[in-house]
Amino acid sequence: MIGTSTHVGSGQNTEARGIGPALPDAAAPVHRQVWAVADREPASVAVQDGDGELTYGDLRPGAHRLAAQLTTLGCHPGGRVAVVCEPSIAMVVALLGVLEADAAYVPVDLSLPHTRIQAILSDASVSAVVADGRGREVLGSALPWHAATEDLAVATLHAEDAPATAATGDAAYVIYTSGTTGEPKGVVVGHAQLTASTTARELIYPGTSTFLLVSPLAFDSSVAGIWGTLTTGGRLIVASAEQTRDVEQLVGLIAQHGVTRTLCIPSLYGQILDLVESDPAGPLSTLDTVIVAGEPLPERVLRRHFAIHRAGVALVNEYGPTEATVFATYRRYLSPGPVTIGHPIPGARLYVLDEQGRPAEPGVEGELYIGGAGVADGYLGRPDATARAFLPDPFAPQAGARMFRTGDMVRWTADGELCFLGRRDHQVKIRGHRVELGAVEAELRRVPRVKDAVVLPNPAATQLTAFVTTAEPTSKTALRQHLAERLPPVMVPATFHTVPQFPLTPNGKVDRDRLAETLRSAGAGPADDHLAQVGPTAMDGTVARVSAAWAQVLRIDNVPADVNFFDLGGHSLAMFQLQDALEHHTGTRPSIVALFRHTTVAEQASYIDGGPPGPAGTATTQERARAARTARIQRAKGGRSG
Structure with missing residues (x-):
């Protein structure tokens, strides 16, 4: 067809460009693969969170009890079940229980507005909801909750069957993305696609791992961490929602549990590298692979990875839309090099086409289309949107094959790698989220x-x-x-x-x-008419200093004392920058948790005035910060488990 690609783990050009290595014969669905591990290694630890751990043998009883409860309450094979849980062991049990009941799980982000959650539940026509305590609190006590396990409860909704416009009988999960109409749009991923994606992951990352899961369940990279770890007998470390917002806690988890692999967006990984820069050989020493995905990889992050890590710690740049089941390309780096999204994964077929649908020559920009085993079933209940994005694949050797039109502009390099150039339409990535x-x-x-x-x-x-x-x-x-x-x-x-x-x-x-x-x-200054009322120079004391820190991080001239940090354009990653700025301006370094609890200038000033004094002595702010970080890192290393 169009050029050359690589075998897994090989740098040799051996196949037509864009055609990934063949997958082995079809494997069992992922939950069946987990049970096979439980049969072989029942005593091996499968999942850990801040409250405890479960072995592979322990996973099965809870999942089976949940599946039985779902069946008793009328959840039929092929149905859809919403999972509304915080990151935890219970969340993993919920997924296994839903799949064991022959249903598809629909992850729901607890941070979404209530109206958005209701829209997803309605659009998915879920027959039941599985929730933990926090999920039940968000959804309300009016639902008919039934205990399923110690940590999980089920509510039946008696929804109508989903429209027959998408093949859902063999669906494994439905993940929602934003649609151009403003309504949520569910991507239906079948067991065949999930198994193919997981098998490809096992080929690219052979062996078992201790994997730190930081991706929210409603973010499709969670699929990579959960099933890529549990189907191979690895150990899954589930970071809590609070821990994922605090880089110091994430680094502590890596050190404590001896994490060998993780996946996150590049901007978060950059924050991790910033934190450990003063002790590069310490808390990350157990890592052998760091995977980044969800947004373009900055060359700076790539360079700093190899400046900080020991030789042999791989950085892998993955690319793939939800509609192609998590990922379609990868580029493994063992040393710095040009940033690309690499080669096709096993089972994937990549086409760079011009506006007439013809293959583009190397070096010529075109739109990326993805075919192969990972192409999802389509959009739930949206036949027109499905028909526009999921097209017949004229290049595939078998009849009836389909390809997904990504809307991403790319080009082939002379070495057979893909360079990502941007979006064809008005879809963008903001902090790793597709918008x-x-x-x-x-x-x-x-x-x-x-x-x-x-x-x-x-x-x-x-x-x-x-x-x-x-x-x-x-x-x-x-x-x-x-x-x-x-x-x-x-x-x-x-x-x-x-x-x-x-x-x-x-x-x-x-x-x-x-x-x-x-x-x-x-420039970056906002134009909101409610922002320019009170600036730092008009305020006194701690409020003025906190306001100056906000102005530095948010890059705005005037900061009101009573407006939420996130309403002014802040986001979770900017909180880490605010932590440094507050230490510089006030001499006090609040914890990330405290900053999330006190989200206005006035609240943070009050917290700082009533909190412990800043570090004493003659050292500079930067020196004190490095010393404090080194101490935290050493404490984390001291608590590391085998």
Whole structure:
């Protein structure tokens, strides 16, 4: 077809470019593979969290009890069951129980607005919900809950069967992404695709591992960590929601449990490298592989990985949309090199096509299409959207094969690797989350008095900016509140600009390039009309110093004392920067947990004034920070288990 690729673990060009190595004969569904491990090694530890551990032998009874309860309450094979749990051992038991009941699991993010959660439950037509204590609290006590295990309860919803527009009888899970209409859109992944993806992962990463899971269940990279670990007899360390927000705690988990492998977005991994820079041989010494995915890999992170780690610690850059079952390409680095998304995984077929659907030559930009064993079944209940994105594969050797149109622009290098160039449409990645700009725009247009809206990423692709035209003056605070009640936090713009009209291209369409240029030339300062009321210079004492720290991190000139950090455009990764900035400006370094509990300038100033004094002595702030981090790292190393 079009060029060359590589065998797993080999640097030799041996097959046609874009065609991954063949997969072995079909394996059993992933939960059956886990039970096979339990038969062989019942005493081996399977899952650990902050409250305890379960062996492979211990996993089966709880999962079977849950499956029996689901069946008793009327969950039929082929049904869909929502899993509303915090990251924990119980969450893993819930997944196994749902699959054992021959149903598909539908993960629900507890941090979503209530209306969004209800929209997912309705769209998925779930017949039951499995929840832990936190999940039951979010969903409410009105549901008819029935105890299933010590930690899990089931509520039946008696939903109608899902529309027969997607093949769901053999579905393993349904993960929701944002749609261009503003409504959630469920990607249906069958057991065959999940097994193929997991088998490919086992070929690329042979052997067992101690894997640190930091991905939320509703993020499809969780599939890689959970099933890639448990089907091979590895040990899964589940970080809590609180721990995933605190890099210091994540590093402590790696040291404590002797973690050998993990997967996270590059920006989070960059924060981990920042933390351990003063002790590069210490808390990460057990790692042999770090996988990054979900957003482009910065060359800086790649270089720093090899500057900090010992020789032989691999950095693997993975790429793949949810519609291709977690990943479709990978590039393993054992030393610094050009950043690419690499080669096809086993079982994948990659096509770089021009606008006429013809294969592009090496070095020529084209759109990436993915075929092969991992292509999902489609979008649940959305035949038109499925038909637009999942197309007949004219290049496959077998009849009836399909390929997924990614919308990503790429090109082949002379060495047969793929370079990622950006999006074809208006879909972007913000902090590792896929965001369809049209979804945010559609929701803004539903606000009274808003005539039209355009949403763009900021130049760093870390936040969104909204441009709106209105029939009359509209409070930008009200716009933000409207979106926050209906969309995930990552989809709520950090800044809003009211404009009399949008610039247009010669053919009458909104000129997004001119708006983007406006952002680049205007800098990072937000234009919210409620932001410019009180600046740092107008305040005294701790409030002024905390406000200065916020201004530094958020890159804005004026910071109100009573507005939430996240409403001003902050995000979880920026919290780590705020921690450093507060230490610099106030002499006190609050914990990440404290910053998440106190999210306004006024609250943080009050916390700092009432908290312990900052480090004493004549050392510089940076020196004190390094000393404190080294002490934390040494404590973590001292608590490491075999």
